[in-house]
Amino acid sequence: MNKVKALYKVYIVSSLNNKVVFMYNLLLPIVYLLATNLKYFFQPVQTTNQELINTASYFWAYIIIVTLLNMVTFEMLSERESGYFKELFFIVGSKWHILLADLLAQVTILVLEITLFNIVFLVIFRTINFGILLGGLLATLLLTIPVTCSSCIFLILKVKAQTAPIIETITLFGMFTLLGIKNENTLIKIVNLLNPVEYLAQNSNNISLLMLGNIPSGTYVIQFITITTFYILIGVWGLSKFTISPIENRA
């Protein structure tokens, strides 16, 4: 844990130095929120807790998935190609410690980002909603590990530094496009269940409603456990296949 703690501090310093990424991860969703919902600040409408939480959950899903892909998974690929993952590995001694330290640093930053976003959200809708405030934070704390594990599938790819951002953009585009496809076809339903953005939105929705006393169904709990377990298995497999040495450049 000593090693994780030391590396965690380094990742926090390094992440907070990256102001452009911070803006991309948080400012863009806030700008979009303002652009589409600012009218409700001036002309309040009656909304239910469910509607508010449903709206917020997709923004949380965006903030979480973009942060994890940019700052954890594809960051590891970039560190590998630049040679400093190799350097780090021989200092720390374990790929798991490096991933855990980076993930903990991003969870810390996500807690701040989600809190800031939620405050803006509640101001716009002129409401105080503990389901949203606590739900967003709990979702961040509970769901980032399985979602990061699911993204470890990219670690098995022999991806060059120049190709990684393209793959990331296509992946995000694909995940959000899938959200818009509501179909009774079983295959599409399964694909949607496995979609990390859908997983984040649906589960953060249910976690927030739980804060307000809505107990989820047994079917939902089984589905949640199954998908979470599947994501974790992908993570273990992906990280075990992750090579330390760069693929393109020698280091």
Added chain:
Amino acid sequence: MQVKKLSITYGKNQVLSNLDCKFETDKLNVILGPNGTGKTTLLDTIAGLNKHDEQALSGFPTQKQLAYKAQQLHFFPSLTVKQTIQLYAEIENHPKNFNKTSTMNTIYNQVIKGIIDKKIGKLSGGEKQVVLTYCNCLLDRELYLFDEPLSGVDINNANLIIKMIAALVTEKHKQVILTSHDIELFESFPINIVVLNHQKCMFSGTDHELLNATNKAQINDALRIILK
């Protein structure tokens, strides 16, 4: 530490072929050879990064007992030198009175103190070499691997780096293997030379053995003969 009939291929490219050589535990082991002869590949293989026949390497510590300073000088660019040193010290769980070698203290006072608040990304190549080599010497491992530790370093700092690395052997009784193009700088230390060329080891032994084998008075002249 012995290497026997080691062969490494990257795709269709054979880098090492039935390589035999020996590394000494009480000397500075210096791997020499022209560019592209497999020096980094050999270090990577010793570090457990390349698949190889299990019988090919014997006497080497496990991966957890290695420190490896790679050739490329990349590290968190937004960290200061102080933060980088702190990272290494905290990972090793150093007590406040951690025993550094006298050479490390000299390097700290002469070089590192002056750049302690500078960000790693803003250092020159030579300064990064000094800092990252110093940091690697803070780790408590059995075997230290340094890939081109003198690359981009001026002569004064090169001498300090060599002394710091040599102190790992002479003061801390650790094992060191490094690659270099400049053998003359190491002549005042007990060294074991391994010369690679054409996928094989052309020579493995001390500097005196090299001079005797080639009947030369200067190491560089002896190396020219070996590499022909």
